[in-house]
Amino acid sequence: MAIEIRGTGKAVPANRVSNGDLARKIDTSDEWIRSHTGIGARHFADEGTACSDLALEAAREALAMTGGWPGGDREGRDLAAGEAAKTLDLIVLATAGADFCGCPSTACVVQDGLGARQAAAMDITAGCTGFVYGLETAAGLLLAGKTRKRALVIGSELLSRLTNWEDRGTCVLFGDGAGAVVLEKTGAPVEGPGRRGLVGSILGADGAGAEHLMIRRGGTRNPFKAGETLGLPPHIEMNGQAVYNFAVKAFTDTCRRLMAEDGSGIDDIALIVPHQANARIVQAAGKRLGIPEEKFFLNIGEYANTSAASIPIALDELNRAGRLKRGDLVMTVAFGGGLTFGGNLIVW
Ligand code: UT7
16 A cells, blocks of 8 residues: 655735845844744735635645546636535644644634634654644554555644744744645555555654754743733743754764665755755755755745745645656655754655
């Protein structure tokens, strides 16, 4: 049995904020942001938008792409997506900024919004590695359940809500957005010629490094108390240098292990789709691995770091541009809060 990607979608808020726009409000410059990160712009959601709203938009796009399911696309995009949603058995949503703190999960809000009444729904907390974790989790659950056939995996983030605008070392890095894929269990082979779908994953964590990337406030460790003035808001705090060093090593090790476990070499891989945190991390890891820059897809220039949404947004861009051909071996690789790391190998 193979777990294949049948549809992709994304949602990117219309409000585009360039480095120059930021430099008019905080002590930074286009030159610093570009040279240190490769970021040129980011997109921010408006005040009325929550994580599930972006997730729903991306999910509907991905479901609409699957077309041929009950309802087809005769009646227009929304109906096609709605009919396809009824065939979902599972929704897995990765985020660092859920609609609600703890309960309900954002995946449940999305399940209701889609009318995916048959689907189980749950969130995944694995920082920027969330989509990589989500893909493997959903695939495992599809394979484990006899009657489960289709799943939706979403990465959705509103990092602008979690940003400390007083901290120029982090606030220039993040953007909002969501990406989604529809997975389907098929009878295709997962080994040998003609293999299809998710053929390998590596998931890892180093909880000892948690303090380097944290949102300290709002959970049961440091809860909000009635009537208090917020001394410590729910903001992202990051030790950039420590995360950078972790990221380059985790990225390099994950790529090596994925290829070794699969028995493939770099020439077998059509494209590497990395988490878009910093173009310098990708360049440093590429150098250590001896992988040419053209093998990596980067869109950080336009969207900045959208955490768990960055890989599915990139997959959708590539898919819609026709850059992923059937049979292409595609590698994802990510690292982030937790600290976590991981990657997937997908035969498109
Ligand atoms: O996706 C989750 C994982 N997160 C990451 O992967 C992030 C990993 N870390 C990084 O990408 C990099 O460490 C950063 C981009 C966050 C920072 O780059 P850096 O080269 O490590 O810069 P730095 O923090 O060492 O700062 C260098 C200088 C400092 O000035 P002094 O002390 O040398 O005078 C900072 O104050 O750059 C200054 N600086 C800025 N200047 C203009 C820091 N932020 C800014 C800014 N604009 N926005």
